[in-house]
Amino acid sequence: MKQQLASDLLDDLKSETRNIILELQRLKKIDPELLMRNPAPGRWSVAQVLEHLNSYGKYYLPLIEEKLNLYEGFSSEYFTPGFLGNYFTNSMLPKEGQIKNKMKSPAAHQASKDPDSYEMIEEFLTQEYLLLELLGQAETVDLNKIRIPISLTKMIKLKLGDVFNFIVAHHQRHFLQIKHAMEVFSVRFQAS
Numbered sequence: 001m002k003q004q005l006a007s008d009l010l011d012d013l014k015s016e017t018r019n020i021i022l023e024l025q026r027l028k029k030i031d032p033e034l035l036m037r038n039p040a041p042g043r044w045s046v047a048q049v050l051e052h053l054n055s056y057g058k059y060y061l062p063l064i065e066e067k068l069n070l071y072e073g074f075s076s077e078y079f080t081p082g083f084l085g086n087y088f089t090n091s092m093l094p095k096e097g098q099i100k101n102k103m104k105s106p107a108a109h110q111a112s113k114d115p116d117s118y119e120m121i122e123e124f125l126t127q128e129y130l131l132l133e134l135l136g137q138a139e140t141v142d143l144n145k146i147r148i149p150i151s152l153t154k155m156i157k158l159k160l161g162d163v164f165n166f167i168v169a170h171h172q173r174h175f176l177q178i179k180h181a182m183e184v185f186s187v188r189f190q191a192s
Contacts, residue, residue: 001083001086005018005038005078006076006077006078006143007177009079009164010138010139013165013168014135016172017135018132019127020175021125023175024121024125024128025066027183028121031116032118035117036114036115038150039181039185040184043181044177045117045127046117047111047115047120048111048121049123051120051128052110052174053124053171054120054123054124055108056126056167057124057131060112062146064134065134067148068134068137068138068146070170071141071142073142074142075139075142075146076143076144076145079143079144079159080144080146081159081162085158086162088166090169091168092170092173093173094173095175097102104141106151106152108151109151110153116134131167138160143159143164145160146159146160147160148160167176
């Protein structure tokens, strides 16, 4: 895998996270009832998408915070993505403004039938601010050395840099899904 400057990676991820925060601020201005409507049969509402994202944040963010607080090594100037981490990230990323590879959400991350859109936005906003803080903290560690178990199985652990990449790619994917849902309701919404 291609090596990159750790500082560049973290700066890019912080920038993408700030974009998501701006998009969340836009969502707060939309009628909450609209955000709870399904755009089509079998498709998630915006509130359900956010609940799904929140479930990942509840798993990954506390683990990352704990590992960062326990780390006693040195930082590294470079990050090299791992094979699996790179694969997971690339499978999440939207391509050319489209979600090319559809996936079924794991049972632990399925959305409930009718989550409250306001609560989902506020929870995700809190998580995004924490993610920004953790990305800042990560500037003092080696993104290659800290390992985080994935949510599907504790047996597979990814490098911290890969986990950050995956989380942000997952957010980008689902904010494109939110944009498409808003278009169904003829609501202009800007997603990255």
